[in-house]
Amino acid sequence: MQLPSVPLNIWWGASVVVTAIFLVFFIPLMPNQQYRVRMLLAPALVIAFCIIASLAKGFGVGELLPIYSFVVLAFPVGFIGHRAEVKRRYQDRVTNGEGPANGLSMGLQLQLVLVMAVAASFGALFSMSAS
Numbered sequence: 001m002q003l004p005s006v007p008l009n010i011w012w013g014a015s016v017v018v019t020a021i022f023l024v025f026f027i028p029l030m031p032n033q034q035y036r037v038r039m040l041l042a043p044a045l046v047i048a049f050c051i052i053a054s055l056a057k058g059f060g061v062g063e064l065l066p067i068y069s070f071v072v073l074a075f076p077v078g079f080i081g082h083r084a085e086v087k088r089r090y091q092d093r094v095t096n097g098e099g100p101a102n103g104l105s106m107g108l109q110l111q112l113v114l115v116m117a118v119a120a121s122f123g124a125l126f127s128m129s130a131s
Contacts, residue, residue: 003129011065018073019043025076029083031091043072059127066126074119078112 022043030036050064079086085105092102104112 003125005129006066006126008062008065011062011069014069015065015072018069021076022072025079029087029090031087031094035090035094042075046072063127067120067123070119070123070126071116074115075112077119078115079108082108082111 023040026039026042027036030039046068050068053059054061054064082105085108089102089104096102
């Protein structure tokens with residue numbers, strides 16, 4: 001399957017947009033400042049991972065931006081339909097501490113894993129078409 005080559009400036013724009021979507025989706029769900037800061041830093045951690053992968057494996061920006069874009073977008077998409085559960089579970093973590101009782105439901109976990117697998121696959125496909 002031959003995918004069209006997407007220009008690098010489009011991937012930069014997509015990266016900015018999906019980062020904004022991630023933040024707009026998750027920040028309001030967080031129960032306190034500590035969790036909001038964690039969510040704010042999550043895309044930066046993905047960027048750091050991409051930079052390390054780039055240095056270690058010699059990947060170019062054009063190969064990493066598709067992966068970043070699809071993976072970061074996968075998180076809000078993976079939680080679609082479960083915003084109330086996520087908000088309730090994180091509030092429970094603040095109130096009662098972290099533990100198995102306030103973990104994510106099996107349905108949400110399965111949805112998230114499926115979405116992440118699809119997103120990683122699309123990211124890899126578009127990454128390969130960039131090289």
